[in-house]
Amino acid sequence: MHTLGKSLVLALAATTALAATPALAQSKTLTISWWGFNGEKLEAIVLAPFREMCDCEMVFETGNNADRLNKLQIRGGSGVDVAYFSDSFSQTGIELGLFQPVDRSKIPNIEGIYELAQAPQGEYGPAYTIGRVGIVYDAEKVDPPITSWDDLWREDLAASLSLPGITTTAGPMVVLKAGEHAGVDAYEDPDAAFTAVAELQPNVVKNYNTGSEMINLFSTGEVSAAIAQDFTLAQIQAAVPSVVWADLEEGSIATLNTVNIPVGAVEVDLAHEFINFILSPEIQQTLAEEGVDAPVNTSVTLTPEQAALWTYGADVIAGLQRIDYTKMNAAKGGWVDRWNEIFGM
Incomplete structure (x- = not known):
């Protein structure tokens, strides 16, 4: 059976397993804010089976973290039922009062995911995938x-x-x-940190704002190294097979993509149902196999080849560096201005 065909079978199996409540009225519409990355696979693996299960419509807001969070803030947390953000941005949303606590009794699959992912920001939404920020490089060009x-x-x-x-x-x-390169804490001595950022400028071809933009830079041969999130690795390697994930002596940095319910959500129960669905073992397994997201459900089993693309397994997750996003968010405003002085807008 073709891999994606297998994915659909598993996803539909998940639909049957999770459909413990009566079908919801067709008039219901779930509005999701997310990146739009891997849209075709997500449609096949997640959206189509969930529509079948809930008998509902689904509409989407797409864009990067900053743009979507800004839209949500302008609307006071309304207009969206489910919001996907990386943890630095969901922390900002929490601090702005844009998200509501989730009802974990309505998300039973949360008990089957890594403890790190269950409540990464307190009473708010869980992480549906754990990733890494590290360095990727073309091993044929970098020696x-x-x-x-x-x-x-x-x-x-x-x-x-x-x-x-x-x-x-x-x-x-x-x-x-x-x-760290300058031997200082960037929060305590931003001057020294940004001096070191400026020293990077001769090496930098371009700063990217989306994963697809960075992948294109590798595809066209414009760059041979980048700081990247690991969810882009498979697509970079599809374009340039000699690109590898760097084994860094200091370790990679943990990123947790979270899924939250905004304070102005209309379909709160349906939002909980959707979050529970994407945390199910079947959906988590298929998303990992299809190169979409690293699994947080502890029952997912991957081959060594599949696992090589992901932040996968208790030992790997335990070795990640963590970020204090409360401190980072407090400092980030001033950092943006200083960054733009070096690289331009």
């Missing part, structure tokens, strides 16, 4: 291999590096790593 965050400043990487924009999930992490 010696990249083995440390400090390698970003190597002279042999001149005009060959792409950094995430400062308003992306990974952008502020560049500032933290620049501080």
Whole structure:
């Protein structure tokens, strides 16, 4: 059976297993805010079977974290029932009062996911996938291999590096790593950290704002290294097979993509049902197999080849560096201005 066909069978099996409540009225519409990345696979694996289960309509807001959170803030947390954000942005949303606590009794599958993912930001939404921010590079062009965050400043990487924009999930992490490169805490000594950021400029071809933009930079040969999130790895390797994930001596940085219910959500019960659905073992298994998201459900089993693409397994997750997003969010506003002074808008 074709892989995606298998995915649909599993997804439909999940539909049957989870349809413990009567079908909801066709008049219901679930509005989801997310990135729109991997849309065709998500339609096949998640959306089509969920529509079948809930007998509801689904509409979407797409865009990057910053744009979508800004829209949600302007509307005072209304207009969306389910909101996908990386943890740095969902933390901002929590601090702005845009999300409501979830009712965990309505999300029974939450008990089957890693403890780290169950309540990463307290009483708010769970993480549906755990990822990493690290460095990817073309092993045929970069020699010696990249083995440390400090390698970003190597002279042999001149005009060959792409950094995430400062308003992306990974952008502020560049500032933290620049501080470490300079031997300081970026929160305590931003001057030294941004001096180190400026020292990266000769190596930087372009800052990217979306995963697809960064993938294209590799595809066209414009860059041979980048700071990236691991969910992009499979697609980069599909375009440039010699690209590898760097084994960094300091470790990669944990990212948790969360799913929350905004305070102005209309379909709160349906939103809980959807969150429970995407945390099910069947959906989590299929999303991982199809190269969409790393699983948080502990019952998911992957082959070594599949696991190599993901932040997968208790040992890997335990070795990740964590970020204090409350401190980062407090500092980020000033960092944006300083970043733009170096790289431009």
